[in-house]
Amino acid sequence: MSKVTILNSHDIGTLLDIPAVIQVVKDAYAEKATKDGEIWPMVYNAFSETADTDIRSGFLKSKGIFGNKELTWFGNNSKKGLPELHGAVTLYSSETGAPEAFINAPALTGFRTGAAGAVATKALANPNTETLLMVGAGGQAAYQIMAQICVLPELKQVLIYDPMSSENAGKFVQELPQKLTTLFADNVQTNQPTLAAKIKEQIKHIKFIAASNIIEATKNSQVIVTATPSTKPLIKAKWIQPGTHINAIGADMEGKQELDTQLYQNARAFADDLDQASEVGETQNPIKENVIKKDDVTEIGNVIAKKVAGRQDPKEITIFDSTGIALQDLEAANLALQRAKQFNVGVVVDL
Amino acid sequence: MSKVTILNSHDIGTLLDIPAVIQVVKDAYAEKATKDGEIWPMVYNAFSETADTDIRSGFLKSKGIFGNKELTWFGNNSKKGLPELHGAVTLYSSETGAPEAFINAPALTGFRTGAAGAVATKALANPNTETLLMVGAGGQAAYQIMAQICVLPELKQVLIYDPMSSENAGKFVQELPQKLTTLFADNVQTNQPTLAAKIKEQIKHIKFIAASNIIEATKNSQVIVTATPSTKPLIKAKWIQPGTHINAIGADMEGKQELDTQLYQNARAFADDLDQASEVGETQNPIKENVIKKDDVTEIGNVIAKKVAGRQDPKEITIFDSTGIALQDLEAANLALQRAKQFNVGVVVDL
Numbered sequence: 001m002s003k004v005t006i007l008n009s010h011d012i013g014t015l016l017d018i019p020a021v022i023q024v025v026k027d028a029y030a031e032k033a034t035k036d037g038e039i040w041p042m043v044y045n046a047f048s049e050t051a052d053t054d055i056r057s058g059f060l061k062s063k064g065i066f067g068n069k070e071l072t073w074f075g076n077n078s079k080k081g082l083p084e085l086h087g088a089v090t091l092y093s094s095e096t097g098a099p100e101a102f103i104n105a106p107a108l109t110g111f112r113t114g115a116a117g118a119v120a121t122k123a124l125a126n127p128n129t130e131t132l133l134m135v136g137a138g139g140q141a142a143y144q145i146m147a148q149i150c151v152l153p154e155l156k157q158v159l160i161y162d163p164m165s166s167e168n169a170g171k172f173v174q175e176l177p178q179k180l181t182t183l184f185a186d187n188v189q190t191n192q193p194t195l196a197a198k199i200k201e202q203i204k205h206i207k208f209i210a211a212s213n214i215i216e217a218t219k220n221s222q223v224i225v226t227a228t229p230s231t232k233p234l235i236k237a238k239w240i241q242p243g244t245h246i247n248a249i250g251a252d253m254e255g256k257q258e259l260d261t262q263l264y265q266n267a268r269a270f271a272d273d274l275d276q277a278s279e280v281g282e283t284q285n286p287i288k289e290n291v292i293k294k295d296d297v298t299e300i301g302n303v304i305a306k307k308v309a310g311r312q313d314p315k316e317i318t319i320f321d322s323t324g325i326a327l328q329d330l331e332a333a334n335l336a337l338q339r340a341k342q343f344n345v346g347v348v349v350d351l
Numbered sequence: 352m353s354k355v356t357i358l359n360s361h362d363i364g365t366l367l368d369i370p371a372v373i374q375v376v377k378d379a380y381a382e383k384a385t386k387d388g389e390i391w392p393m394v395y396n397a398f399s400e401t402a403d404t405d406i407r408s409g410f411l412k413s414k415g416i417f418g419n420k421e422l423t424w425f426g427n428n429s430k431k432g433l434p435e436l437h438g439a440v441t442l443y444s445s446e447t448g449a450p451e452a453f454i455n456a457p458a459l460t461g462f463r464t465g466a467a468g469a470v471a472t473k474a475l476a477n478p479n480t481e482t483l484l485m486v487g488a489g490g491q492a493a494y495q496i497m498a499q500i501c502v503l504p505e506l507k508q509v510l511i512y513d514p515m516s517s518e519n520a521g522k523f524v525q526e527l528p529q530k531l532t533t534l535f536a537d538n539v540q541t542n543q544p545t546l547a548a549k550i551k552e553q554i555k556h557i558k559f560i561a562a563s564n565i566i567e568a569t570k571n572s573q574v575i576v577t578a579t580p581s582t583k584p585l586i587k588a589k590w591i592q593p594g595t596h597i598n599a600i601g602a603d604m605e606g607k608q609e610l611d612t613q614l615y616q617n618a619r620a621f622a623d624d625l626d627q628a629s630e631v632g633e634t635q636n637p638i639k640e641n642v643i644k645k646d647d648v649t650e651i652g653n654v655i656a657k658k659v660a661g662r663q664d665p666k667e668i669t670i671f672d673s674t675g676i677a678l679q680d681l682e683a684a685n686l687a688l689q690r691a692k693q694f695n696v697g698v699v700v701d702l
Contacts, residue, residue, distance in 0.1 A: 001359055001360055001361070001455075002437060006355075006357070006453075006700050006702070008352055008700070008701050008702045009352055009702070010352070010701075038396070040394045040396055040406075041392065041394055043391045043392055043394065043406070043408055043419075045389070045391055045410065045417075047410075047445065051448065053417065053443070053448065055391075055394070055406065055408055055419055057394055057406055057421075059396065059398075066396075066404065067421070068394075068406055068419065068421055070408075070418070070419055070441060070443070072443055072448030072449075073448065074447055074448035077447055077448070080447070082447055082449070085448075086353060086443070086447070086448045086449045086450060087443075087448075087450065088441055088450050088453070088702065090421060090439055090441065090453075092404070092421070092423055092437070092438075094398065096425055096428055096431070096433055096437070097402065097404065097423030097424065097425035097428070097436075097437045097438075098423075098433070098437045099437060099438065099439050102357075102439070102441075102453050102702075104352075104702050347698075347700050349357050349359070349698050349700070350359050350361075351357070351359045351360070351439065351453075351455050
C-alpha cells in the first residue's frame, strides 16, 4: 500500500505563503513555455447554470510529479450555509505512479490564483504603481490583494469596488487589514520572518478604500485586478489611463466578460494558456468581436522564460488573462506537500 | 471542512464482493443506455512504452454522485518489487459538490473489470456452459474467473492458458482455488452467507487446469475470456466452435489485439462503449481491416436495458469488448462507500 499525505484547507492555510506560491507559479508558467511541463486536456461539465465541475491535469517533469485537480462550484451552496467551492488535488510520483498526496483544492486555488495575478503584475506593470483597484469582493479578492502587495513595493492605496453591492465592498474593506495579516503575513512568518515583518509593515501603511465610483477608481489606478463572475464589461476602454496594467481573473467559461473589448485595441495582451484563454477566458471576447486575433496574444510563460519582452514602455497598457493551468495547481500542491513532510503537517494514510 | 472516507486496497477487498459488483456494473451499463449516467471525455497520457495514466470521469445521476478515477500503470515497477497499478477514485456529492470518498483504484478496477465480463457472459453466453477458457494469468485473471463462476452455474472446468509462459499458468492454477475462496467467496459471506456457501461448493467441484495447447483449449470451451497485454491475435477464427461467447478484456489502447479479426465475420459484436471500443478496444482491429463497420457493434447497455436482444440462437458466436467506462468505477466505488459507512470501515478525514 502507498503512504498518502492528506492536507485539508486548514493545513494549506498553515503551509502555504503567498511569496513562495508566487515563485512556484512563475516556475509553472516558465515550464509551460519550455515544455518542461505538460498540460493535459481539461474536462468540464455544467450540471446547471449554477453548478459545474472541471478536472485539470498535467505533468510537472522537473518535480517528478503528475496528477489532477477536480474543482466543483455549486453556486446555491451559500443558501445552505455551505462553501460554493469544493474539490481535491491528487498528486502522483512520476517514478512509480504511486499516489503521494490528496489535497483540499479550494484553499490551494485561492493561493495559486492570487499568485498568478502577482506574477503577471511583476512582469508587466509599472513597478512604481501606487494605486491598485480590486474589482470584486468575493472569495478570491483577499488572495489577489495580498499577492499584489507582495510585488508592488510602492503601493499606497487599494481601492475595492464591488459591482454587486457597495455595502459589500465596505464590509470587505473593514475586515481586510486584519485578514491580510492573520491569513497571509503570519504564514510567511514561519518560513521567511524578515519578509513577513516587511509585508506587515507594508500592510500598515496602505489605505484600503471602498470605491463607489468605478470611473474615478479606474482613472486613478495603475494596476487593476478583476475577479467577478460578470458576463458583461465592467471596465470601459475610455476610463483607462496610459501605463495601466490589468489582470482579468474572473472569466473562466464561455460568455464571461469583465473588460470592454475596445480596451484590447490599444493594449498588449497576455494570457496563461492561449487556447484556453481564447475559448473560455477574457480573451474570447475581443477575438469574437474581431478586435484582435488569437496570434496577437502572448503566453506569459514566454515573458517569464525571456523569449518575449514584458513591459517595453511606461505608457503601454497591458492586459493579462488568467484562466488557470494545471501546472500552477501541481506546483502549489507540491510545495504544500514538501512543507508538510518537513513540518510534519497533515494526516498520512495507507492507500 | 468536508468529511471524506478513505478506503485502501485492504478495505476494498473486505467491502466488495463479486456478485454485488456484478449487479452494480449491470446498472452502470443500463444507465449508459438510458442516459441516466454521463461519461465525460477520457484523459490519457503515455509517459513511455511501459508507463501511462488515464483519468476517467462521469456522473451517476441515480446515486447522486460524480467523480473521477486516475489509474496509473508503470510496467517496470515489478522489477522494483512494487505493484504496476496505482491510482485513486474520488467521489463527490451531486447535491453539494463536496468530496465524499477517496478510494484505492487498482483493487476496485479488478472487481469492476471481472464483473464486466460476468455481465456480458450472463447476457450473451449459453447458460449451460461447462468449460471456460481463461487466456492470460496476470493480475486480472482471478477476478475474471471468479466473476464467470458466479454467472455460469453448470461450469465444470476452467482451462488457463498463459501466452507468455506455461510455467506461469501452472503456478497460477495451483494457487487459484485457495485464492478464489479467501479473496472472494469469504467476502460474499459477510453480505450474503447463503450465496457464499453456494459459491464455495461450486469452486470445490470445478477442475482448474493449466492448458498448454491453445487450439484444443479453444475448441473445448463455450466461454473464453482474454485478459492479456497482447498486440497480435491469440485466438484464431477457425478454432472457435459455434455457440461460443468471448469476452475480450485486454485491449485498452491503439495497437492492442487478442482476437483474429476474421472471428468478427461470423459473430455478433458487443462493446461497453462504442466510441472507445472502436478506438482503443479489441473492436478497433476488425474495423480497421474492414471486416465490420462501427454500426455493426451493439452497446451491451442496450441489451441490459432490453432495447436489443442478447443471444438469439444457441449456435451464435458472440464477442464482448470491454474497455472500461467511468460509470462502472463510480458504481463500484459508491457500493464500497455505502458499505464502509454501514460497517464502519475506512478512515474518515476532514478535507
